[in-house]
Amino acid sequence: xxxxxxxxxxxxxxxxxxxxxxxxxxxxxxxxxxxxxxxxxxxxxxxxxxxxxxxxxxxxxxxxxxxxxxxxxxxxxxxxxxxxxxxxxxxxxxxxxxxxxxxxxxxxxxxxxxxxxxxxxxxx
Amino acid sequence: xxxxxxxxxxxxxxxxxxxxxxxxxxxxxxxxxxxxxxxxxxxxxxxxxxxxxxxxxxxxxxxxxxxxxxxxxxxxxxxxxxxxxxxxxxxxxxxxxxxxxxxxxxxxxxxxxxxxxxxxxxxxxxxxxxxxxxxxxxxxxxxxxxxxxxxxxx
Numbered sequence: 001x002x003x004x005x006x007x008x009x010x011x012x013x014x015x016x017x018x019x020x021x022x023x024x025x026x027x028x029x030x031x032x033x034x035x036x037x038x039x040x041x042x043x044x045x046x047x048x049x050x051x052x053x054x055x056x057x058x059x060x061x062x063x064x065x066x067x068x069x070x071x072x073x074x075x076x077x078x079x080x081x082x083x084x085x086x087x088x089x090x091x092x093x094x095x096x097x098x099x100x101x102x103x104x105x106x107x108x109x110x111x112x113x114x115x116x117x118x119x120x121x122x123x124x
Numbered sequence: 125x126x127x128x129x130x131x132x133x134x135x136x137x138x139x140x141x142x143x144x145x146x147x148x149x150x151x152x153x154x155x156x157x158x159x160x161x162x163x164x165x166x167x168x169x170x171x172x173x174x175x176x177x178x179x180x181x182x183x184x185x186x187x188x189x190x191x192x193x194x195x196x197x198x199x200x201x202x203x204x205x206x207x208x209x210x211x212x213x214x215x216x217x218x219x220x221x222x223x224x225x226x227x228x229x230x231x232x233x234x235x236x237x238x239x240x241x242x243x244x245x246x247x248x249x250x251x252x253x254x255x256x257x258x259x260x261x262x263x264x265x266x267x268x269x270x271x272x273x274x275x276x277x278x
Contacts, residue, residue, distance in 0.1 A: 090207040091218045101208050 004119050005029040005046070009039040009053035009065065010081075019052070022108055036060025036068070043073055049119050052111075055082040055089055063089065066096040077118050081106065125149045126156045126182065127171040127198065136169065139225065140232070153178040157185055165193045166239035167216075167232055172199040172206055180209050187214035192242040194235035198223070 006028055008019045016032040023030040031046065033039040037060045039051065051069065055062040066078045080093050083104040093101045099118045102111060125140075125147055127133045133149040140147045148163070150156050152175045160168065168186060172179035179197060186195050194216035199206060202220050210218050216238065217231045 085204055087202050087204055087207055087220075090204055090211065091202075091220075094207065094211040094215060094218050098211065101211055 003027060003029050004116075005031070005049045006115065006119075007031045007033065007039060007042055007048045007051045009033045009036065009051065009057070009062065011035060011054065011057040015054070018108070022112070026112065036062065036065030039065055040068060040072075043069070043076070048076055049122065050115060051076055051078045052115060053078060053080055055080050055093075056084055063092050063096060066093070066098055070096060075122070077122055079115060079118065081111075125169045126153075126174055126179075127151070127169070128174055129171075132171075143229065145232075145236075153182045156182050157189070160186055160190050160193060165190070167235040168193050168195045169232070170195055170197055172197055172202070172210070180206070180213060183210060183215055184213045192239055192246070194238045196231060196235055 006023055008016055008023075008030060009032075010016050010019075011034050013034075016034070020030050020032055031042045031048065033042055035057045036053070039053065040060075042048070043051075051065075053062040053065055060068075062080050062082075066080065069076060069078060077099040078096070079100045079102060080098050081102040081104055082089060085101075085103045090101050099121075100114050102114065125133055125136050126149075127136070128151055130151070133151065137147040137149050148159055148165075150159055156168070156170065156174070159165075168190075170179050170182050170186075174182060179199075183195050183197060186193055191214075195214070196217045196219060197210045197215045198219050198221055200221040202218070207218055216235045219228055219231060
Protein backbone atom coordinates (compact mmCIF):
# COMPACT_ATOMS: atom_id res chain seq x y z
CA UNK A 1 0.00 0.00 0.00
CA UNK A 2 1.25 3.50 -0.91
CA UNK A 3 2.37 5.76 1.94
CA UNK A 4 0.02 8.71 2.38
CA UNK A 5 1.35 12.23 2.60
CA UNK A 6 0.00 15.20 4.54
CA UNK A 7 1.01 18.85 4.72
CA UNK A 8 0.33 20.49 8.07
CA UNK A 9 0.17 24.29 8.08
CA UNK A 10 0.11 26.05 11.44
CA UNK A 11 1.98 29.00 12.91
CA UNK A 12 2.15 27.29 16.31
CA UNK A 13 5.32 25.21 16.58
CA UNK A 14 3.75 23.02 19.27
CA UNK A 15 0.89 21.97 16.97
CA UNK A 16 3.29 21.32 14.06
CA UNK A 17 5.54 19.18 16.28
CA UNK A 18 2.61 17.28 17.78
CA UNK A 19 1.10 16.48 14.38
CA UNK A 20 4.50 15.72 12.86
CA UNK A 21 5.26 13.10 15.52
CA UNK A 22 1.75 11.66 15.41
CA UNK A 23 1.51 11.23 11.64
CA UNK A 24 5.08 9.89 11.41
CA UNK A 25 4.08 7.37 14.05
CA UNK A 26 1.17 6.31 11.84
CA UNK A 27 3.54 5.73 8.92
CA UNK A 28 2.63 8.86 6.97
CA UNK A 29 4.93 11.17 5.08
CA UNK A 30 4.51 14.61 6.59
CA UNK A 31 5.59 18.10 5.63
CA UNK A 32 5.04 21.17 7.79
CA UNK A 33 4.78 24.87 7.07
CA UNK A 34 4.20 27.89 9.30
CA UNK A 35 2.01 29.85 6.89
CA UNK A 36 0.21 29.66 3.57
CA UNK A 37 3.08 30.96 1.48
CA UNK A 38 5.48 28.31 2.77
CA UNK A 39 2.76 25.72 2.19
CA UNK A 40 2.46 26.71 -1.48
CA UNK A 41 6.23 26.35 -1.86
CA UNK A 42 6.00 22.81 -0.52
CA UNK A 43 3.03 21.99 -2.76
CA UNK A 44 5.06 23.07 -5.78
CA UNK A 45 7.86 20.68 -4.91
CA UNK A 46 6.26 17.45 -3.75
CA UNK A 47 3.16 15.31 -3.92
CA UNK A 48 0.70 15.84 -1.09
CA UNK A 49 -2.50 13.85 -0.53
CA UNK A 50 -4.18 16.24 1.90
CA UNK A 51 -3.57 19.64 3.48
CA UNK A 52 -4.47 20.24 7.13
CA UNK A 53 -4.29 23.97 7.80
CA UNK A 54 -4.96 26.36 10.62
CA UNK A 55 -7.10 29.35 9.63
CA UNK A 56 -5.54 32.20 11.59
CA UNK A 57 -1.89 32.63 10.58
CA UNK A 58 0.33 35.60 9.77
CA UNK A 59 1.13 36.45 6.12
CA UNK A 60 -1.13 34.04 4.24
CA UNK A 61 -3.91 32.54 6.38
CA UNK A 62 -5.67 29.20 5.87
CA UNK A 63 -8.63 30.63 3.93
CA UNK A 64 -6.34 32.48 1.52
CA UNK A 65 -4.27 29.32 1.10
CA UNK A 66 -7.42 27.29 0.36
CA UNK A 67 -8.63 29.85 -2.17
CA UNK A 68 -5.25 29.70 -3.92
CA UNK A 69 -5.28 25.91 -3.81
CA UNK A 70 -8.72 25.71 -5.46
CA UNK A 71 -7.10 27.37 -8.47
CA UNK A 72 -3.77 25.54 -8.55
CA UNK A 73 -4.42 22.24 -6.76
CA UNK A 74 -8.18 21.59 -7.03
CA UNK A 75 -7.84 17.87 -6.41
CA UNK A 76 -6.04 18.12 -3.07
CA UNK A 77 -8.56 18.05 -0.21
CA UNK A 78 -8.18 20.66 2.52
CA UNK A 79 -9.20 20.31 6.16
CA UNK A 80 -9.23 23.57 8.11
CA UNK A 81 -8.80 23.84 11.86
CA UNK A 82 -9.27 26.83 14.10
CA UNK A 83 -9.16 27.91 17.70
CA UNK A 84 -11.45 30.83 16.84
CA UNK A 85 -14.45 29.26 15.14
CA UNK A 86 -17.15 31.53 13.75
CA UNK A 87 -20.15 31.25 11.46
CA UNK A 88 -18.48 33.61 8.97
CA UNK A 89 -15.27 31.61 8.71
CA UNK A 90 -17.23 28.33 8.47
CA UNK A 91 -19.34 29.75 5.61
CA UNK A 92 -16.18 30.97 3.87
CA UNK A 93 -14.61 27.54 4.35
CA UNK A 94 -17.71 25.90 2.84
CA UNK A 95 -17.47 28.23 -0.16
CA UNK A 96 -13.78 27.29 -0.53
CA UNK A 97 -14.90 23.64 -0.74
CA UNK A 98 -12.90 22.43 2.22
CA UNK A 99 -13.72 18.86 3.17
CA UNK A 100 -13.92 19.53 6.91
CA UNK A 101 -13.73 22.27 9.51
CA UNK A 102 -12.28 21.22 12.85
CA UNK A 103 -12.34 23.30 16.02
CA UNK A 104 -9.39 23.38 18.43
CA UNK A 105 -8.70 21.88 20.85
CA UNK A 106 -9.21 18.62 18.98
CA UNK A 107 -8.98 14.97 19.86
CA UNK A 108 -6.04 13.78 17.76
CA UNK A 109 -7.48 10.30 17.23
CA UNK A 110 -10.79 11.73 15.95
CA UNK A 111 -8.84 14.13 13.75
CA UNK A 112 -6.83 11.22 12.37
CA UNK A 113 -10.03 9.32 11.50
CA UNK A 114 -11.32 12.35 9.57
CA UNK A 115 -8.03 12.76 7.68
CA UNK A 116 -7.74 9.06 6.90
CA UNK A 117 -11.31 8.87 5.59
CA UNK A 118 -10.87 11.95 3.38
CA UNK A 119 -7.66 10.56 1.84
CA UNK A 120 -9.39 7.23 1.20
CA UNK A 121 -12.37 9.04 -0.39
CA UNK A 122 -9.96 10.88 -2.66
CA UNK A 123 -8.36 7.61 -3.72
CA UNK A 124 -11.86 6.38 -4.59
CA UNK B 125 -37.00 25.89 -3.85
CA UNK B 126 -37.87 24.42 -0.48
CA UNK B 127 -39.01 26.73 2.28
CA UNK B 128 -41.79 26.39 4.81
CA UNK B 129 -42.75 30.07 4.52
CA UNK B 130 -45.21 30.55 1.62
CA UNK B 131 -44.24 34.20 1.21
CA UNK B 132 -40.54 33.37 0.78
CA UNK B 133 -41.34 30.58 -1.68
CA UNK B 134 -43.57 32.77 -3.79
CA UNK B 135 -41.20 35.75 -3.88
CA UNK B 136 -38.18 33.63 -4.76
CA UNK B 137 -40.06 31.68 -7.41
CA UNK B 138 -41.38 34.87 -9.01
CA UNK B 139 -37.96 36.46 -8.97
CA UNK B 140 -36.03 33.53 -10.43
CA UNK B 141 -38.66 32.94 -13.10
CA UNK B 142 -38.42 36.60 -14.01
CA UNK B 143 -34.67 36.23 -14.62
CA UNK B 144 -35.05 33.12 -16.73
CA UNK B 145 -35.06 30.12 -14.42
CA UNK B 146 -37.80 27.54 -14.25
CA UNK B 147 -38.73 27.30 -10.59
CA UNK B 148 -40.64 24.68 -8.61
CA UNK B 149 -41.55 25.28 -5.00
CA UNK B 150 -42.14 22.82 -2.20
CA UNK B 151 -42.91 23.18 1.49
CA UNK B 152 -41.65 19.95 3.03
CA UNK B 153 -38.81 17.46 2.84
CA UNK B 154 -40.75 14.60 1.22
CA UNK B 155 -41.77 16.81 -1.67
CA UNK B 156 -38.17 17.97 -2.21
CA UNK B 157 -36.93 14.43 -2.55
CA UNK B 158 -39.75 13.20 -4.79
CA UNK B 159 -39.47 16.23 -7.09
CA UNK B 160 -35.67 15.97 -7.19
CA UNK B 161 -35.95 12.32 -8.16
CA UNK B 162 -38.24 13.21 -11.06
CA UNK B 163 -36.37 16.25 -12.38
CA UNK B 164 -32.79 17.14 -13.17
CA UNK B 165 -32.56 20.31 -11.09
CA UNK B 166 -29.46 22.45 -11.52
CA UNK B 167 -29.90 24.15 -8.17
CA UNK B 168 -31.86 23.49 -5.01
CA UNK B 169 -32.48 26.21 -2.43
CA UNK B 170 -33.28 24.49 0.85
CA UNK B 171 -34.14 26.12 4.15
CA UNK B 172 -32.38 24.47 7.11
CA UNK B 173 -35.64 24.46 9.09
CA UNK B 174 -37.80 22.90 6.46
CA UNK B 175 -39.91 20.65 8.67
CA UNK B 176 -38.41 20.88 12.11
CA UNK B 177 -34.68 20.69 11.40
CA UNK B 178 -34.94 18.43 8.37
CA UNK B 179 -33.19 20.73 5.88
CA UNK B 180 -29.81 19.16 6.65
CA UNK B 181 -31.24 15.67 6.19
CA UNK B 182 -32.62 16.76 2.82
CA UNK B 183 -29.16 18.07 1.93
CA UNK B 184 -27.59 14.71 2.78
CA UNK B 185 -30.23 12.86 0.73
CA UNK B 186 -29.81 15.18 -2.25
CA UNK B 187 -26.01 14.92 -2.10
CA UNK B 188 -26.33 11.14 -2.26
CA UNK B 189 -29.14 10.78 -4.78
CA UNK B 190 -28.68 13.87 -6.99
CA UNK B 191 -24.95 14.70 -6.74
CA UNK B 192 -25.11 16.98 -9.80
CA UNK B 193 -27.66 19.27 -8.14
CA UNK B 194 -25.95 22.17 -6.35
CA UNK B 195 -27.65 22.64 -3.00
CA UNK B 196 -27.72 26.08 -1.40
CA UNK B 197 -28.77 26.07 2.23
CA UNK B 198 -30.71 29.00 3.70
CA UNK B 199 -31.05 29.81 7.38
CA UNK B 200 -32.47 32.64 9.46
CA UNK B 201 -30.82 31.36 12.64
CA UNK B 202 -27.52 29.79 11.68
CA UNK B 203 -25.30 28.25 14.30
CA UNK B 204 -21.71 27.13 13.88
CA UNK B 205 -22.83 23.50 14.18
CA UNK B 206 -25.40 23.91 11.40
CA UNK B 207 -22.89 25.51 9.03
CA UNK B 208 -20.27 22.83 9.74
CA UNK B 209 -22.89 20.11 9.21
CA UNK B 210 -23.88 21.71 5.89
CA UNK B 211 -20.19 21.81 4.86
CA UNK B 212 -19.72 18.13 5.73
CA UNK B 213 -22.89 17.10 3.91
CA UNK B 214 -21.79 18.77 0.69
CA UNK B 215 -23.70 22.07 0.46
CA UNK B 216 -22.64 24.29 -2.42
CA UNK B 217 -23.24 27.43 -0.36
CA UNK B 218 -24.84 28.67 2.83
CA UNK B 219 -26.84 31.88 2.82
CA UNK B 220 -28.07 33.68 5.93
CA UNK B 221 -31.58 35.19 5.89
CA UNK B 222 -32.53 37.92 5.33
CA UNK B 223 -30.45 37.70 2.19
CA UNK B 224 -29.44 40.19 -0.41
CA UNK B 225 -31.19 39.16 -3.62
CA UNK B 226 -28.28 40.31 -5.79
CA UNK B 227 -25.86 38.21 -3.79
CA UNK B 228 -28.21 35.22 -3.84
CA UNK B 229 -28.63 35.55 -7.61
CA UNK B 230 -24.87 35.50 -8.08
CA UNK B 231 -24.60 32.37 -5.92
CA UNK B 232 -27.43 30.67 -7.86
CA UNK B 233 -25.70 31.48 -11.17
CA UNK B 234 -22.45 29.93 -9.88
CA UNK B 235 -24.36 26.90 -8.63
CA UNK B 236 -26.02 26.50 -12.03
CA UNK B 237 -22.59 26.77 -13.68
CA UNK B 238 -21.30 24.00 -11.45
CA UNK B 239 -24.24 21.80 -12.42
CA UNK B 240 -23.46 22.46 -16.08
CA UNK B 241 -19.80 21.52 -15.58
CA UNK B 242 -20.70 18.33 -13.76
CA UNK B 243 -23.06 17.32 -16.57
CA UNK B 244 -20.34 18.04 -19.13
CA UNK B 245 -17.89 15.99 -17.09
CA UNK B 246 -20.37 13.09 -17.07
CA UNK B 247 -20.73 13.26 -20.85
CA UNK B 248 -16.96 13.42 -21.38
CA UNK B 249 -16.40 10.53 -18.96
CA UNK B 250 -19.06 8.43 -20.69
CA UNK B 251 -17.51 9.17 -24.09
CA UNK B 252 -14.07 8.28 -22.73
CA UNK B 253 -15.40 4.98 -21.36
CA UNK B 254 -17.11 4.22 -24.65
CA UNK B 255 -13.92 4.98 -26.62
CA UNK B 256 -11.86 2.82 -24.28
CA UNK B 257 -14.35 -0.04 -24.55
CA UNK B 258 -14.38 0.21 -28.34
CA UNK B 259 -10.59 0.45 -28.36
CA UNK B 260 -10.15 -2.62 -26.20
CA UNK B 261 -12.63 -4.56 -28.35
CA UNK B 262 -10.46 -3.77 -31.35
CA UNK B 263 -7.37 -4.73 -29.41
CA UNK B 264 -6.16 -1.14 -29.42
CA UNK B 265 -4.45 0.54 -26.48
CA UNK B 266 -7.08 2.56 -24.64
CA UNK B 267 -6.62 6.27 -24.08
CA UNK B 268 -5.77 7.63 -20.68
CA UNK B 269 -8.88 9.03 -18.96
CA UNK B 270 -9.11 12.78 -19.08
CA UNK B 271 -8.36 14.71 -15.96
CA UNK B 272 -11.34 15.41 -13.79
CA UNK B 273 -12.69 18.85 -14.60
CA UNK B 274 -12.63 21.42 -11.85
CA UNK B 275 -15.87 22.86 -10.63
CA UNK B 276 -17.19 25.47 -8.29
CA UNK B 277 -14.51 28.11 -8.33
CA UNK B 278 -15.11 31.12 -6.16
